[in-house]
Amino acid sequence: MNNAKSKIPQFVSAGIFILCVFLCLPSTVQAQAPVIKEAKVVTTTFIELDWEGTQYINNAGASKENTSATVNHFEVLLNGTRLNQSSPWYWNITNYSLHGVRVNQNKTTLRLSTALTTAQMTALENGTSTMTVRITSTDVTASANSSPSTTGTPANTTTTYSVVYKPYYDKTVVSQSGVPLRGSEFVLLSTVQKAADMVDVILSAAPENLLARMRNSTQFMIFGPGEHSYNIPEHRSMFLRDAWNRAEGYGGNISATSAANVERHHIIPAAQRPYESSYASGYRDESILAHEFGHGIHSPGMSGTGVVNLGAPSGTTMSSELTAIRASAIALPENPANPDGRKKWQGQDPGSFTYMSQNASEFMATAVSIWFDAMAEGNWSNNGRSPVSTREQLRRYDTPFYNFLSRVLPETKALSEVWGRDVPNRLTPFFAPEPPEPAGRYGPSVKIKSTLATNPAGSGLSMYIPFNAAANTITNVELWWDVNTDLMRWYLEPNDDESYFRIKKKIERSYTLNTQSDNMVLTPTGSAVTAGTRIGLAAVSSSDEAQWWGFNRQSNGTFTITNKTNPQMFLTLENDATASGTRIVLENSPAGSRFWNVDGDVPLTSGAVTNIASSSFAVPGANNVRAFKFDNRGNLKYNLGGAQLATMKIFDSKGRTLKTIRLSGNENTVNTNLNAAAQMLLWKVEINGKIVDHGRIGMPAKNNGYSSMIGIR
Numbered sequence: 001m002n003n004a005k006s007k008i009p010q011f012v013s014a015g016i017f018i019l020c021v022f023l024c025l026p027s028t029v030q031a032q033a034p035v036i037k038e039a040k041v042v043t044t045t046f047i048e049l050d051w052e053g054t055q056y057i058n059n060a061g062a063s064k065e066n067t068s069a070t071v072n073h074f075e076v077l078l079n080g081t082r083l084n085q086s087s088p089w090y091w092n093i094t095n096y097s098l099h100g101v102r103v104n105q106n107k108t109t110l111r112l113s114t115a116l117t118t119a120q121m122t123a124l125e126n127g128t129s130t131m132t133v134r135i136t137s138t139d140v141t142a143s144a145n146s147s148p149s150t151t152g153t154p155a156n157t158t159t160t161y162s163v164v165y166k167p168y169y170d171k172t173v174v175s176q177s178g179v180p181l182r183g184s185e186f187v188l189l190s191t192v193q194k195a196a197d198m199v200d201v202i203l204s205a206a207p208e209n210l211l212a213r214m215r216n217s218t219q220f221m222i223f224g225p226g227e228h229s230y231n232i233p234e235h236r237s238m239f240l241r242d243a244w245n246r247a248e249g250y251g252g253n254i255s256a257t258s259a260a261n262v263e264r265h266h267i268i269p270a271a272q273r274p275y276e277s278s279y280a281s282g283y284r285d286e287s288i289l290a291h292e293f294g295h296g297i298h299s300p301g302m303s304g305t306g307v308v309n310l311g312a313p314s315g316t317t318m319s320s321e322l323t324a325i326r327a328s329a330i331a332l333p334e335n336p337a338n339p340d341g342r343k344k345w346q347g348q349d350p351g352s353f354t355y356m357s358q359n360a361s362e363f364m365a366t367a368v369s370i371w372f373d374a375m376a377e378g379n380w381s382n383n384g385r386s387p388v389s390t391r392e393q394l395r396r397y398d399t400p401f402y403n404f405l406s407r408v409l410p411e412t413k414a415l416s417e418v419w420g421r422d423v424p425n426r427l428t429p430f431f432a433p434e435p436p437e438p439a440g441r442y443g444p445s446v447k448i449k450s451t452l453a454t455n456p457a458g459s460g461l462s463m464y465i466p467f468n469a470a471a472n473t474i475t476n477v478e479l480w481w482d483v484n485t486d487l488m489r490w491y492l493e494p495n496d497d498e499s500y501f502r503i504k505k506k507i508e509r510s511y512t513l514n515t516q517s518d519n520m521v522l523t524p525t526g527s528a529v530t531a532g533t534r535i536g537l538a539a540v541s542s543s544d545e546a547q548w549w550g551f552n553r554q555s556n557g558t559f560t561i562t563n564k565t566n567p568q569m570f571l572t573l574e575n576d577a578t579a580s581g582t583r584i585v586l587e588n589s590p591a592g593s594r595f596w597n598v599d600g601d602v603p604l605t606s607g608a609v610t611n612i613a614s615s616s617f618a619v620p621g622a623n624n625v626r627a628f629k630f631d632n633r634g635n636l637k638y639n640l641g642g643a644q645l646a647t648m649k650i651f652d653s654k655g656r657t658l659k660t661i662r663l664s665g666n667e668n669t670v671n672t673n674l675n676a677a678a679q680m681l682l683w684k685v686e687i688n689g690k691i692v693d694h695g696r697i698g699m700p701a702k703n704n705g706y707s708s709m710i711g712i713r
Contacts, residue, residue, distance in 0.1 A: 031055055031144040034155040039133045040166035041124060044115040046233040047076060047133065047163060049108040054094045056143040058152050060108045061090030064239065065148050073137040074110055076163070078120065079129055084113040089236050094146040103226055109236045124165040131163035168233050169221070177203040178215035184231070186224025187259045195222055195262045197418045198289055202297075202368065205410035208481055210301045210318070217300040220293060221256040232256045248281060249288045251295020251365055257288040262419075285423045287374035290415060294368030297408065298322065298361055318408070323360045325401050330357055336432050344398060347382035354378075354386045363401075370394050371405055372415035377427045387427035396431045403486065445489035445506045446600030450479060451558055452578050452593050462488045462599075463584060465505060465537070476536045477522060479573060479582040490522075492551075500548035500564045505537060523547050524586055529565040534574070535584040551598070558595040570594040628685060628693060636661070637669045640687075651682045 035052040042048045051057050062070050070087040077083070093105040110133070116124075123129035134157070141152030169182035171189050175196040183192040199220060203211060221232045229247045230239040234254040249257035260281040281288070302318035330346070330353070333339045342350070345357035356366035369375035371391050378385025388397050395402040416422055448463040464480035465487045482488065489506040503522035523538035527546040541547065548564035549571075561571040563586065573593035574583040587594065628638045628648070640646055646663040650672065658681065659672060685693045 031142045031149075031153040033153045034060070034135065034140055034142040036133070036135075036161045039161045039163040041116070041121070041131065041163055042166065042168040043233045044117075044121060045112050046168075046236070047110040047112070047131075048168075048233075049074075049110065049133065051106040051108070053142075054092070054104060054106055054146050056092050056146050056148050056152075057090065057106070057108070058141045058143060058148055058150075059137070059139045061088035063090045063092075071139075072110075073135060073140050074108075075134045075136050076110060076112070077132045077134075078116075079131075086111040086113055089239060091230070091239050092146055103228070105231075109233065121165070124163075132160050133163055134158075134160050168231075175199045175203075177206075177211060179203070179218055179220060181220045181222065183222040183259070184224055184227060186227060187222050191259045191262050192222055194418065195220060195257075195289060198262070198287075198415060199293060201415050201418055202290065202293055202372070202409065206297075206301075206408055210297070210408065213303075214296065214301050217253050218296045219254055220289075220296070221254060222259050222262060223256065224259045227258075229256060229258075248283055249292040251292035253296060253300050255292040255296045257292055261288040283376065285376040287369050287372065287415060287419055287421075290369040290372055290374050291365045294365035295361060297368065298364040302364075302408075319360070322364055322404065325404055326357065326360050326363045329398055329401060334430055334432075345386065346380070347384070348380050349382055352382040354380065355383050356386060358383065367394065367401065367405055368409065371409050373425075374415050374419060374421070374423055376423065377425060379427060387429040389423070389427075390425055393425075393429060393431075397429050407486070445486075445491050446598050447482070447488055448490060448503075448561075449482060449597040449599060450573060450578065450593060451595045451597055452573070452576070461578070461580060463490070464488050476534060477584045479578070479584070480580050493521075495548065500550050502540065502547050503549055504540075521547050522549065524563070529563050529569050529586060531569070531586060531588050533586045535571065535586070554595065557597075559598055560594050561596060571596070628683075635669050635671050638663055639668075640665065646685050646687045648683060648685050651684075 032053065032055065034057050036049050037052040038050045040048050040050075049060075051060075058066075059069050059071070059073060062068070069090070072085050072088055074085070074088065075082060076085060088108050088110045090108045091105060093103050096103045120129065124131060135155040136157055138154035138157060140155040141149070142155070143149035143152045168184055170185050171183040171187060171192050172180055173182075173189075173192045173196045174180050177200050179196075179199050181192050181196045181199065183189070203214065206214070221234070223229070223231050229250055230236050232250075232254070235250050235256060238250065248261055249255065258281055261283060298319060302322060329344045332344050334342050334344050334346070345354055347353050356362055366375065370389055371394065373390045375389040376385055377387050377389035380386055388394055391402075394405075450461050450463075461479045462482045464478055480488070486506045491504045491506055492501040493504055494501050505520050519540045520537040521540055522535060523544065524533045524546050525536050526533075527538075527544050529546050538544070538547070545565045546563060550562045550564065550567060552560045552562060554560065563569045566588075568588045569586045570588070571594065572585060572587040574585045576593045578593075628636065636648070638648075640663060648659075648661045648663055649657055650659040650661075651657055661670060661672065663670070663685070
């Protein structure tokens with residue numbers, strides 16, 4: 001039996017000894033010195049430095065961790081000439097999941113005091129100019145990990161790094177309204193185009209002077225997967241806030257949001273993008289684009305003396321009017337019957353605010369999302385959302401604010417048509433009882449537009465009520481650029497047989513029009529029905545026949561408007577002039593300006609087309625007669641005559657669209673499937689955008705599941 005002892009080979013024991021010595025020594029791990037991985041020009045003002053690795057770079061710019069690190073330790077040379085800079089910013093984000101995308105960012109942003117010129121940028125792009133950057137102080141150090149440190153490894157101050165031309169924005173789309181939109185390399189061009197289409201919807205009814213400020217001063221930026229709001233170069237200074245990992249946009253002259261929030265359902269389809277699949281917005285039921293662009297509408301759009309609110313005293317901006325509207329709203333009781341109860345737009349606690357009502361800027365921005373039914377709802381939490389999340393709810397909850405917005409935002413276009421998302425609405429705020437409808441009103445309000453005049457934007461000129469700030473009164477009626485304001489809208493109030501109408505101003509008493517009756521109608525000055533008499537406004541008088549007007553439809557769809565006292569007297573433009581500010585006058589000569597387009601539901605008085613939608617249904621003959629008739633089961637029987645396509649719209653008594661129906665062909669029948677309460681409805685038919693006929697429908701109580709419907713002329 002072999003009893004020899006086993007032995008450990010000497011080389012093994014030596015290795016163990018060496019390992020033991022290594023492990024037993026104190027830790028002296030040294031951080032790598034700061035190294036710039038890439039330096040690049042990202043805009044005319046900003047230079048971005050990407051640092052090697054994930055270790056924290058101390059004193060590389062003001063940061064969330066050290067807001068006082070504002071000393072600039074970097075030298076930038078352009079063709080050997082030093083460029084002046086402001087304080088830089090720094091952030092370090094390591095292995096963070098942002099909206100489903102893993103984020104690693106370690107960078108400094110340098111700000112040039114003077115923006116590079118187009119020629120300088122072109123030279124950098126072409127390589128005919130050189131730019132370099134150098135770390136100038138050993139105070140710039142690298143920590144051993146991704147946390148700040150006071151004992152980091154200092155930078156090499158002799159190394160010079162080349163700066164490459166690499167703009168942050170590589171996609172630009174200019175909207176039809178003239179606002180440029182830009183996207184980073186991680187954003188699809190189709191997403192930028194979709195955002196531009198949304199901007200065009202939002203601005204489709206904006207006054208021209210507001211649009212001009214938006215074109216000159218506003219841009220909208222979009223960032224993509226792996227990026228956050230502060231990747232937008234113009235917003236990097238705001239990274240000092242704690243909201244970087246949840247904010248999906250900022251607004252103002254430079255507005256921004258995420259690509260995910262622009263896209264339908266906030267998730268970009270995988271087939272359309274070259275990046276990770278799980279990229280989604282944190283605001284599924286809210287259009288951040290609408291909100292942030294609303295900030296831009298407020299400022300710079302409504303700010304400055306160049307944007308004077310039509311109808312407000314001279315020199316008053318729309319921005320200042322908005323401030324007054326908010327102040328008035330939050331001081332009012334939500335329920336007028338309980339003046340000591342909760343205030344409008346109040347948060348959960350007395351004296352608190354919702355996020356929307358905290359200031360005029362958020363009041364406007366949030367309202368834009370609400371206006372387009374693209375707002376998430378809440379339950380009056382402090383600094384949170386309210387149940388007011390749709391346009392109709394806003395109209396009922398805060399009518400003065402709704403009326404203000406209606407002068408800037410479109411009443412007919414839904415953002416969801418472009419956005420592709422319908423936001424659920426489950427909560428209902430308290431609504432005070434609505435005032436009764438004015439008696440005798442003929443349907444929704446109308447605009448009365450000159451057929452001769454057009455403004456530089458091509459939108460035409462309309463009959464308008466100018467405001468005399470000194471007298472605080474309305475003094476006359478004249479022509480002005482067509483914009484979305486109640487000062488250009490009129491109600492038509494019929495006499496008993498609807499042969500003549502009073503033309504009543506829509507705008508009601510407010511703090512800008514507080515000395516005159518709401519019940520004012522178009523009237524010749526002094527009720528004199530003679531050639532050359534200027535037209536103004538006067539309180540309704542039951543004995544004044546000069547306040548009644550006839551609308552006479554011409555074969556081309558235009559109208560002449562004649563006075564009841566003397567039907568030979570037409571509403572015309574003074575001297576047939578077509579400039580803004582031209583007065584409206586009476587004339588009996590065949591002036592070219594006697595023809596008007598009427599935008600809205602139009603009554604048919606003398607000279608109107610007859611036998612349409614009457615009790616006997618017309619059939620096409622040699623003259624291709626159009627006809628429309630409703631039966632008592634909700635069926636519409638119609639003939640389009642020679643037209644191939646038409647659109648019928650049906651409105652309730654407040655002018656809100658209940659149904660839009662596409663019509664085609666001759667002698668067809670379609671069920672309108674109306675489900676409306678007992679009331680008088682209005683309908684109109686359009687062919688190629690022109691109103692060819694209209695009428696009213698009686699909606700009495702329902703009978704056996706159907707309404708007794710009668711087409712009324």
